[in-house]
Amino acid sequence: MTPRLITLLAAAATLSGCTIIPRTVEPPAAALYEAGMVSAADPRASEAGAQMLRQGGTATDAAIATMLALTVVEPQSSGIGGGGFYVAANARGEVETIDGRETAPAAAHPQWFYKDGVLLKFPEVVPGATSVGVPGNIALAAKAHAAHGRLTWAALFAPAIKLAREGFAITPRLHAMLKSNAKVAGFSAEGRAMFFGADGQPLPVGTVVKNPALADSLQMFADQGAKAFYTGPNARAIVTKVTTAPVNPAPMTEADIAAYAAKDRAAVCGTYRAYRVCSMGPPSSGATTLLATLIQLERFDMKALGKDNPVSWHLIAESQRLAYADRARFAADADFVTVPVAGMIDRKYLTGRSALISQSGSIAKAVAGTPPGAEKLTFAPSSQLAENGTSHFAVVDRAGNAVSYTSTIESAFGSGIVAGGYYLNNELTDFDMNPQLNGRLVANRVEGGKRPRSSMTPALVFGPDGRLRLVVGAAGGATIPAQVIRAVIGVIDWDLPVQQALALPVLFAPGTETVYVEQGSWLEGMIPALKALGHADVQPRALPLKANAIELRGSQPWGAADPRSEGKAIRE
Template sequence: MTSRPQLLLLLPALLALTIADPAFARPARPPAKASPVGAVTGHVGGAVSAADPRAAQAGAAMLRLGGSATDAAIATMLALGVVEPQSSGIGGGGFLVTADANGQVDTIDGREAAPHTAGPDWFVVDGQLLTHERAVPGGRSVGVPGNLQLAALAHQRHGKLPWRTVFGPAIALARDGFAMSARLNNSLALFKDIAGLSPAGRKLWFAPDGNPLPVGTVVRNPALAKLLGDIAARGPDAFYRGANARALTSAVQHSTINPAPLTEADLAAYKAQPRAALCRPYRGWRVCSMGPPSAGGIIVLQVLGMLERFDLKALGPASPEAWHLIAEAERLAFADRDRFVADPDKVAVPTAGLIADDYIAARSALIAQGTALPVAESGAPAGAQVAFAAAPPIKENGTTHFVAVDAKGGVASYTSTVESGFGSGLVVSGYVLNNELTDFNLAPDEQGKPTANRVGADKRPRSSMSPVVVFGPDGRFRMAAGAAGGFTIPPQVIRVLTGTLDWGLTAREAITLPVIVPVGDTLLVEAGTPLEGMVPALKAMGHAKVVAIPLRLKANAVESVDGTLRGAADPRSEGAAVSP
């Protein structure tokens, strides 16, 4: 259970700001409350769901001050960068989907960007193409971080509280310290080489004997507290220009592993990009998500569209045939992703064609109940102007998702990432630098043809992140959700949507469902779940390679049921849902 002292840890910074900030001069109310099972019920004043209870409390603190869902989401993102550095932070980027009470949807692309000098052979060093494992650590994998520019643009559009106010909880956590959680301790052990690559990282999270600090150890990050204070006072320029920009680019240029020519000019030129939201109907609901360079939104909308002609409700979650249908739709959507999706500012992505009714109907017609496709190939959507080659899937796993809903009906669904666990392993001023450039196809060509997602100057790599917001037939907010876990993200989100919209489950019940994930010609199912027991049935339908493995899954959601909000956090994680 999340206790009141966890919110009280945030109060010193909030009280310090009270004198200078009228937004804090409000009547006292009880501290935010979090459910012991990760589900908030019966609240109309707002809710926040995040992968760490302290970050969820940071967002809830903003709602208590009368802030918007966007204010809460920014505060949550900043706090997660302190307490969950393996997954996100100001050294990474993200995608944000917001909506107002009238169902108006806004999306912002804060994806990291390659340096201006980057080209297709970026990962060719001394004439040899780097493997993914060799490309991740050090400077060559680092893209220009986007989270703070995303936050600034979102705050300009949808914020209510002063910019400096949303930094208060994160500053307090970094300055005063937080208890090492079991998940962070486990991540440090799992990614020990990359987390301990930088002397600053070793000093922050490891004991003198080289082992991760024990669970419960108070971790203080004064360098990050100072930088966050500077950004709170001076805006994002305190990150993208001046001392921090010099420190960041120096760390990349002089990395002992894979140094790279990222420059201060690259940081100064970066801007978050407003993008057109992608929305499609599904059985009367309206589902909205992020467009390219995210592939996740396209995958989610394609899969739902392909499934709509099947009666999933009648089949139910215990049916192997239902999971077969989901897997087939995912296989076809992933095939399209691998060929067509990339940075729309650099590549002509046939987005409209990929989610058009006639195209999705044609793709759905390829799916047969009870029989698997021998090969799932990409299609020919309208607007596909260039014959790109399909490329193999990319490893990703250092990501987090969080949702905030405010008392006015505003919604923020935000997925943030540093890519792999602890990103590139470089730590500057207490924050982790991403390794997002390994989300590009390392090899620029496949079978003599260029790939859409090859490296390019100022280009943003493709992502699997899939923040969604769902509206009911009456146009009112129904749910916001998202997940972490690389290429498992779209299947996780699809599982939440089918679980709630088709099978009538609560958001938390849907989050606890297992996932089925296509990787090439193999289906991965979550080990230790009912899906593992369905492996023989799936194989009998023609899925020759079905493998049950443990999966690092992490999803969060907030839903509205009969006018009340219910937050949900994945029980596989340390997440929590909090009411203000």
Template sequence: GMVSAADPRAAAAGVEILREGGSAADAAFATLLALNVVEPQSSGIGGGGYLVYADKGAAPVTFDGRETAPHAATGTWFYKNGQPMEFDDAQPGGKSVGVPGNVRMMALAHQRFGKLPWAALFQPAIRLARDGFKITPRLHNSLSKYPATGALSFEARAIFYQADGQPKPAGTLVRNPAFANFLEQLAARGPDSFYVGPNAQAIAAAVSNAPHNPAPMTSGDVASYEAKPRPPVCGKYRVYRICGMGPSSSGGFTVFAALKQLERFDLSALGPQSPTAWHLIAESERLAYADRDKYLADEDFVRVPLAGLMDPAYLAGRSALISPTATMGSVHAGTPAGAEIVCTPEPQPERGTSHFIAVDRWGDVASETSTIESSFGSGLMVNGYYLNNELTDFSFRPEKNGCPVANRVEGGKRPRSSMSPTIVYGPEGQVVLAVGAAGGSTIPAQVIKAIVGVLDFRLSAQDAIALPMIYSPADTVYVESGTFLEGMIPQLKALGHSGVRTLPAATFKANAIEWANGRWSGGADPRSEGAALSE
């Protein structure tokens, strides 16, 4: 078995569970809980996520643990004085908090695929929280960018900040006894204790009485949350089968669409040093993101024309718009079969998240992405964990020029997500790659690049993740600063990409595990503090 995660201490927690005879599901959940302790700015039980799970190489099962809006939420939830709020004003405090979904999702998958007792999965995280963990440079950097006054809960400030308001230095041993105590209770009492009783009441009270943006959330909102199995989104790319997460995630479609639109081009012959190859990837991303922005939303509330979007004939038509020698003009969403009249909203910023993968000795594979959205989520802390700010992933405007926006706010609805946990199957039906990433709306682009790197450029998963990033969600192409892609900017401009900008490496964070040469091999993003550890 093996675990790849964004922090070696979290990967070690998952490996510990594997050694005790746990399944990939068990190890993934132990990793999630440990990440909540050591990487609190990115993920945890105060947020939500998605899990793509392959049981011994079988067809995948996907679980939706995305957060939901309180039932009181309406389309103008993020309005102030009759106008949509600015993101930076909407993000902190109560209004941005969705009902957390990770614990229900954990319980649902553990019930089906777990081998160890529920309580066993909590022990590594409990030790980390009680005995202490050192602040890493990445966590310290997040704390430095997030002033102590922004961590709205006093208990959060006490853990991570000094009396003068400055973050504690990197290397400082810190403890989170409140979280350790809560994890012990959750381990002993089971998942329902998160959603009913004192914890649910504490979540509702923190949101309703927040010092900034208080919003009506009830303990009934928390109690009524459901994690859901969903149909996976799968399609054939060359000789491989790509499987990911369906709505409310946009990741499964966006990743597959971009790959399928690239299928007619010989990327292997071009290779990773070719400006044409990166131009083609950027152009395909532009098309996929345009469809994503217009059509993808929570399918429980909006009719998503997913079959039409995934149809190979539709994607072939979209691919025909791509030229290897010139750039498309402004890109617009297509009209797939089954599309209803909805309007494309202005995109919202997305910033946080963590991805991790576990494989076990029986061949089960768990590819899971977990998030609380922005760094430290809403800034509100309950029982030692941060509450998310996922509701800012909704479109703030419910309509555009009188036309409904698919991803508008509605009570009980899940905001659209970019999370893209993915499993790739080889021609014989075996799992050959599990991959995912963190980094908001760049997530699908990171996964696309990693899959192209492995399947087309014939790189190891580690080397594919380490490839520089290109991200092209609209008419601007972003390339990773300080890499050979920055050196290709003149060639990209010669192909017609007038708006080429750079993004810092810290934006990106991916993890992968692949089956190669008869064994599992892990990859962790060199831009992060991640690690891949064997059982």
């Protein structure tokens, strides 16, 4: 049989529920590293992935098990009710990406968020059903497993099923999220019964919660394959919940769910100081924003300036402002609009953009440029800041395969709607809710079958020798590229170990005149210096930060988790 036919047969077997070992996977290679590593935002999820590595699984097997476990223990942030982006590489440095972003129902239209001719505001649609997109994570997992899995499909579900069936303890972070997002977390009867007491208050830290409905759903998907998510009882349950929601019911159909497909996308790669950096292209704005910011900074000696110099952070702010301005104007689902990806990271174009940056002063107003291939009709102005429904995880196996995977349900607890024991996303609010600006259509407007623009930036960084150096990503809405930028500069320019790089404070400059610095960090002490450099509006802000990474040095993987989170890296 041809490799293509083998791949198709493996995928079909996975979707039909057969537990075969995909034959496209090469036999275990000689170990490149002394051990594999998993870094995730919850140690129980990291351990689920590490179990797969100990059983001889690949980085892809471990990443899928981690995503499934996060569905159970981090219900506010991630899981099978949402979608994700998968960026993977093998030991030869070959990179591929899979788009598992949610899609709008076929009935969706540019006025989706209007009621009686009036544009609704975010609190009026979340919690609620008009925010729900067709979930993509299970389809993404099936596609990745068919190509790069070694363990059986069912084996990947075992840790998550055990956590859901036997119970998991509420952590301080989950408790805090339940308290601050009680309206959404307790929107459905299932959510209230699971996480709230008779007094209406969140259950205390340490309370062991069982989720038998989710355990049953996961067992069904494990036994019957990914098809069981997109057809049959599970699809009907999603449709019923969405179409009969007490707030803003929406016309999602079983056909919408059955039609969902995870898509292979071309990886978007560029170079920064001889390092190759790869991330996710449209519908993500991650790769273009990350690469544009870095390439615009290349002409400055960031190493000599150092992390303690206000000029370094001023330059990062200026470069971010330019990159985010382009992101806002051009980034969207490339299946629906022309996104000038090559132009947005073109070195000649970015050299011109970089020339706007000065070490001694600030750009008065950062506006989008005209990258090669840009269309003039597109304009999309929003940059959502307050988002907590996302999780990133990084995996490397002994053979040198790596996965950088960001998973999301958008806001904390998504839409608030629970189906089959899991929260459904509110991803459609990542579209620009107003389809026009100054009489012009925006690129990221709502359309049937379209995928909303994302900030998720799962990234891989390869050293000048071609070997993998860093697997990194983050959660936190529009701050995600800024967090990854900070980590890459920390490792490459400032020679920091990856854990110290993730501990660096974050500066976020989303293309406007306002620059946000992480509240409570030592960047607050630089506010006067940043203002002296021309930034009139610099504000301390409690940013939604959560990053995970693995650095490769020699034969050792070094895992890191954001010290602001409950994350942990676990060796095989």
